[in-house]
Amino acid sequence: MVDASARHKLEYRYYTYDMNTPQKVILSAALQLGKRAMLSVDYEMLDYTTMNLYDTYGFVYEDVRQDIQRKLNNVRNLRLGAEWRLNDVMSLRGGYAYMPSPVKSSVITDHQEVFTPSLTPHYSIIDNKGTSVYSLGLGLRFxxxxxxxxxxNRSYGEQFYPYYNWVKLDGEALPHNNASYLKTTQNNFAMTLGMRF
Structure with a gap:
């Protein structure tokens, strides 16, 4: 029997968390071709396995660290750009970027358990083809x-899971939920107007 008149006091605490983000190294180069053209390249290396989580008291969440190392890769992003100045007023620009998925392919093929950062049970994983971005631009200078x-134009594919892939305490996987493959293409347009004073 439960005593409904019993009172319980909760102890409130404030927690602060520190997180190590992925180590990042960027190599950049640019080449100016005369007075009319320029080429640039960025090669970015990200090591997602170096991510870590700590709390206020210095406690390291070892299970989170191990999960990160088990499910994430190192990635290498590539960005290319070119600009051609047609005359003193008009310039044309073009660019390309490729960003592979940091998630190991075994997470998808082995139906590994993935925890979401909220109470929402659904999640998606960018596929191994990564994300490709193409861009074009026109600049006018007066x-x-x-x-x-x-x-x-940004495009990527992803595996969408409506529910968690649960694993029993003994390690046996429960029947996995089948993913839906989504192909996303985004087209963005932007215009910037700047005034000189």
Whole structure:
């Protein structure tokens, strides 16, 4: 029997968490071709396995660290850009970027358990083909103002899971939920107007 009149006092505490983000190294180069053209390249290396989580008291969440190392990879992102100045007023720009998924393919093929950062049970994983981004731009420069137009096409595929893949305490996987494959393409347009004073 439960005593409904019993009172319980909860102890409130404030917690602060520190997180190590992935180690990142970027190599960049640019080449100016005369006075009319420029090429640039960025090669970015991210080590997701170095991520870690700590709390206020210095406690290391070892299970989180092991989960990160078991499910995430090192990735290498590539960004290319070019600009060609047609005349003193007009410039054309183009670019390409490729960003592979940091999630190991075994997470998908072995139906590993993935925890979401909220109470929402669904999640998605970017597929191994990664994300590709193409961009085009037009720039106009005048004495008192400038005008830039840009178009960007971003596409990626992902495995969408409506529920968790649960694992029993003895390690046996419960029947996995089947993923839906989603192909996403985003087209963005932007215009910038700047004034010189």
């Amino acid at each position: 004495d008192d103002f400038y005008l830039d137009f840009a178009y960007q």
